[in-house]
Amino acid sequence: MIQRLHIRIHGLVQGVGFRPFVHHLAGSLRLKGYVLNDPQGVEIEVEGPAEALAQFRLRLPKEKPALASIQGLESAYLDAKGYAGFEIRPSGQVGERSAQVLPDIATCPDCLAEILDPKDRHYRYPFTNCTHCGPRYSIILALPYDRAATTLAGFPLCPDCRHEYEDPGNRRFHAQPTACPACGPQLALWDGAGQVLAAKDDALRLAGQMLCEGRIVAVKGVGGFHLMADARNKEAIARLREVKRREEKPFALLFPSLGSIRGQCRVDEEEARLLVSPEAPIVLLERRPDAAAPLPEGLAPQNPLLGCMLPSNPLHHLLAADLGFPLVATSGNLSDEPICIDEREALERLAGLAELFLVHDRPIARHGDDSISRVLLGRGQVLRRARGYAPLAIPLPLPGLKGVALARGGHLKNSLALRRGPLVFISQHIGDLDTPQALAAHQRVALDLPRLLGATPQAEAHDLHPDYASTRVARESGLPCCAVQHHHAHIAACMADNGLDGEVLGLAWDGTGFGPDGTVWGGEFLACGYAGYRRVAHLRQFRLPGGDAAARDPRRSLLGCLHALRGGEVLQRYGGLKALAGFSAPERVLLVQMLDKGLNAPLTSSMGRLFDAAAALAGFERVMRHEGQAAMALEALLRQPARAKGYAFPLIEAAGLPLVADWGPCLEAMAAEAAQGLDPSLRAERFHSGLAGLAVAVAQKAGLSRVCLSGGCFQNRRLLQAVVEALERAGFRAYWHQRVPCNDGGISLGQAAVQAALAGEA
Ligand code: ZN
Ligand code: ZN
Ligand code: FE
Numbered sequence: 001m002i003q004r005l006h007i008r009i010h011g012l013v014q015g016v017g018f019r020p021f022v023h024h025l026a027g028s029l030r031l032k033g034y035v036l037n038d039p040q041g042v043e044i045e046v047e048g049p050a051e052a053l054a055q056f057r058l059r060l061p062k063e064k065p066a067l068a069s070i071q072g073l074e075s076a077y078l079d080a081k082g083y084a085g086f087e088i089r090p091s092g093q094v095g096e097r098s099a100q101v102l103p104d105i106a107t108c109p110d111c112l113a114e115i116l117d118p119k120d121r122h123y124r125y126p127f128t129n130c131t132h133c134g135p136r137y138s139i140i141l142a143l144p145y146d147r148a149a150t151t152l153a154g155f156p157l158c159p160d161c162r163h164e165y166e167d168p169g170n171r172r173f174h175a176q177p178t179a180c181p182a183c184g185p186q187l188a189l190w191d192g193a194g195q196v197l198a199a200k201d202d203a204l205r206l207a208g209q210m211l212c213e214g215r216i217v218a219v220k221g222v223g224g225f226h227l228m229a230d231a232r233n234k235e236a237i238a239r240l241r242e243v244k245r246r247e248e249k250p251f252a253l254l255f256p257s258l259g260s261i262r263g264q265c266r267v268d269e270e271e272a273r274l275l276v277s278p279e280a281p282i283v284l285l286e287r288r289p290d291a292a293a294p295l296p297e298g299l300a301p302q303n304p305l306l307g308c309m310l311p312s313n314p315l316h317h318l319l320a321a322d323l324g325f326p327l328v329a330t331s332g333n334l335s336d337e338p339i340c341i342d343e344r345e346a347l348e349r350l351a352g353l354a355e356l357f358l359v360h361d362r363p364i365a366r367h368g369d370d371s372i373s374r375v376l377l378g379r380g381q382v383l384r385r386a387r388g389y390a391p392l393a394i395p396l397p398l399p400g401l402k403g404v405a406l407a408r409g410g411h412l413k414n415s416l417a418l419r420r421g422p423l424v425f426i427s428q429h430i431g432d433l434d435t436p437q438a439l440a441a442h443q444r445v446a447l448d449l450p451r452l453l454g455a456t457p458q459a460e461a462h463d464l465h466p467d468y469a470s471t472r473v474a475r476e477s478g479l480p481c482c483a484v485q486h487h488h489a490h491i492a493a494c495m496a497d498n499g500l501d502g503e504v505l506g507l508a509w510d511g512t513g514f515g516p517d518g519t520v521w522g523g524e525f526l527a528c529g530y531a532g533y534r535r536v537a538h539l540r541q542f543r544l545p546g547g548d549a550a551a552r553d554p555r556r557s558l559l560g561c562l563h564a565l566r567g568g569e570v571l572q573r574y575g576g577l578k579a580l581a582g583f584s585a586p587e588r589v590l591l592v593q594m595l596d597k598g599l600n601a602p603l604t605s606s607m608g609r610l611f612d613a614a615a616a617l618a619g620f621e622r623v624m625r626h627e628g629q630a631a632m633a634l635e636a637l638l639r640q641p642a643r644a645k646g647y648a649f650p651l652i653e654a655a656g657l658p659l660v661a662d663w664g665p666c667l668e669a670m671a672a673e674a675a676q677g678l679d680p681s682l683r684a685e686r687f688h689s690g691l692a693g694l695a696v697a698v699a700q701k702a703g704l705s706r707v708c709l710s711g712g713c714f715q716n717r718r719l720l721q722a723v724v725e726a727l728e729r730a731g732f733r734a735y736w737h738q739r740v741p742c743n744d745g746g747i748s749l750g751q752a753a754v755q756a757a758l759a760g761e762a
Contacts, residue, residue, distance in 0.1 A: 010041035011071035032083035038092035069132035106280040108133035126315035158183035185362035218354035223368025224339035225332025248625035250300035254329040256320040279388030280312035281371035390428035406457035409748035417748035461755035465514035486513025489750030490710035510711030511608030522606030530757030537659035554612035637684035646689030692726035
């Protein structure tokens, strides 16, 4: 099938022979489309078979003209337009270059060579950068982008740096954050009381030595602090888990080289491209079972994936090169609080977490976590959008949009989005808005993003949930507000991510979202456009005994489902299940009472909770330590490739009501197979295939040819694969996320799109 690949490149790509190079590369792969210079960089669209498009994207950064520097490359697969040939189009005039805020860019090869060259004046200098690389979003205080308006304002340039800065032929011509050991920021190593143990390069070397000795070091980077430890050291990892109160959630790793990652994980071409890209995200990779020197299980317990990244700034490069082994590099925070950015604050907030603090005196203007990506079905998908991507915009495919609006996002994995005309600028990841610190960070970004982009919101969009903190602050803004249903926002985000307009069938499968009927939605099939939606089908409802407690305990979801099937008889029929064995007799009675009376047992159609119930029947028989853990365990049970016939999910029809997808036969079969002690991986397979069958059955009823997949459940690679394959086999076109997360990190984009469509500005 012919597809279109849309690519946005920013960097030094004008006047260096870049467009003729693109023309040539496209020609050699027989791709059609265009290349165009605009004030933001270069826009490319190419059409052809998927394999040729993938090759094009891989070869672009590898074979670019020597003088070109790619500082960011974001791409998305879209529907083909039917270009007749390949052309170099006249330059676009839209947008002003001065009004552009770039993301932070990973260290370029030239700067890397300098910091490793004993003869260069930047040798071992951790704040080296140039016009091709270095901090941007994390240091900009105001526009226009000028040194005086960055956090380097307090560091006057030395004569050598000034010379480079003023020389039009130099790589550092007008490099605003440029610095060197003579004039720029410096490192220091502090103990827990803020006493200086060492300064400058000695601080770096001593920190490395401490890491070798198994100590936990808080390291101030580009967008905030990391907690680092030797990833090979079981005892250090255990201590880090204990102090961070993070019992089982996987830790991200910083590797010294691509080769060292390949020693632990399988890395395909697209994954390698992402790892070494200017965005340098954490990439979720499959562990190699045959690794020669496997890293400890405790880094990511019972998880087949490892989150791996390469150094993205000179400090990380120097640390990684000095040590030569992988480091744990987890955000410097207590679980789920925003990442810490200030060294004085770090001493307080990270007291008891880190033993030592490697700090510096370059202030961080705004926080930025590491971004997280995963390659799904041959395409990268951003799962956490932050460093390297924020605050880049995604265009809405709606003509003639005007005005400015702020979208507040959801409650979990919160991000905000500012729409200026047709462009939606998405903030960095903020986190779950459960703590006062997180809400304060949300409010900071809500003021910062409009100020930085020079656009004052005239309206706000927020979640339909009346009690979300993000809803409350939107309502307190005094601006006209647009409430957007959570799953409508998910599908609108997926549509925008794929450049779609018109009506689609949206499968919004996640843990929780407020439904207009007051129940908890989450297994939704919506006939959807930007301006509205109709609920075509939903999962059969069940009760969650204990509400939030059930969201953490898959066995409670299971009991709720079984109670929906058997009512008060549930224990007589299913009390013997191993999955329920962990509940004491009084607990069972209490839970069943809650379910019988419907007290503190909200009704839900949540797919996430159905996954939990299924995971409990496949052996996950305990409380979860982090979100999505049970579903990930279920996915990990799957063998490649899944062939088993899926469980039946009959559709129940009633006049005037949405279809109801009945999971009853599925769970009854799973419970019977569990009782017989059959292979749990077979249950996992049949569950995933059954849901793929359900997707097709609803799509056939809905009669819409395009199906958008969104919601946190689609972070599950095997589910995404099964649903996409089944839909396409049945003649539907499936779309999933690429540039924004399918989880709640993408909600702000969806809200912005819905607000735009409803505001009547189109
Ligand atoms: Zn550079
Ligand atoms: Zn200097
Ligand atoms: Fe959601």
